[in-house]
Amino acid sequence: MKFEFNPNIPIYLQIIEEIKRQIVFGERKPGSKIESVRDLAQTMGVNPNTMQRAFAELERQNLSYTERTSGRFITVDVELIKKIKDESIQKEVSEFVGLMKKSGFHKSDILILIEKFMEESDNE
Numbered sequence: 001m002k003f004e005f006n007p008n009i010p011i012y013l014q015i016i017e018e019i020k021r022q023i024v025f026g027e028r029k030p031g032s033k034i035e036s037v038r039d040l041a042q043t044m045g046v047n048p049n050t051m052q053r054a055f056a057e058l059e060r061q062n063l064s065y066t067e068r069t070s071g072r073f074i075t076v077d078v079e080l081i082k083k084i085k086d087e088s089i090q091k092e093v094s095e096f097v098g099l100m101k102k103s104g105f106h107k108s109d110i111l112i113l114i115e116k117f118m119e120e121s122d123n124e
Contacts, residue, residue, distance in 0.1 A: 003044050011046055015054035016061075018044075023063065023074060024085045034064060034072040 003018065005011050022028040034055075035043070041051040055072060058064040062080060066072050075081065100110045 005046075012050050012054040012057065015044065015046070015051065016057055019054070019058060020063065020084055020088070023081060024088050028074045030074055030076045030078060030081060032074050033070075034074065036071065 003014075005014050019028065028034070034040070037048050037051045037055060041048040044051070055064065059066065059072075062077065063075050063084070064072050065075060097110060100113075105113070
């Protein structure tokens with residue numbers, strides 16, 4: 001499965017964000033093995049050097065670790081994962097609120113829309 005990359009953002013940064021997203025949404029569990037550089041590069045349709053750069057940055061951010069003979073794994077640091085999840089949600093909320101404000105909505109309007117949405121989703 002090839003990914004659609006934004007040509008305005010370095011690919012390795014987009015790979016990092018995708019792996020973070022997978023961690024946040026539980027698609028990659030703490031301590032789970034990460035595919036090899038070559039396998040994941042082929043899956044995402046990128047050069048292995050680009051994938052290696054993304055892996056190096058994930059390791060620098062302590063989101064992954066390497067066991068010399070076993071490969072790479074997702075961090076088992078649940079506090080770090082929680083922090084990344086919180087940051088991700090904060091970013092999404094900030095973008096949503098910013099868009100709503102640009103569209104002319106005020107705080108009270110946004111809160112009413114969110115409450116209405118939550119009520120409707122509770123009834124599903």
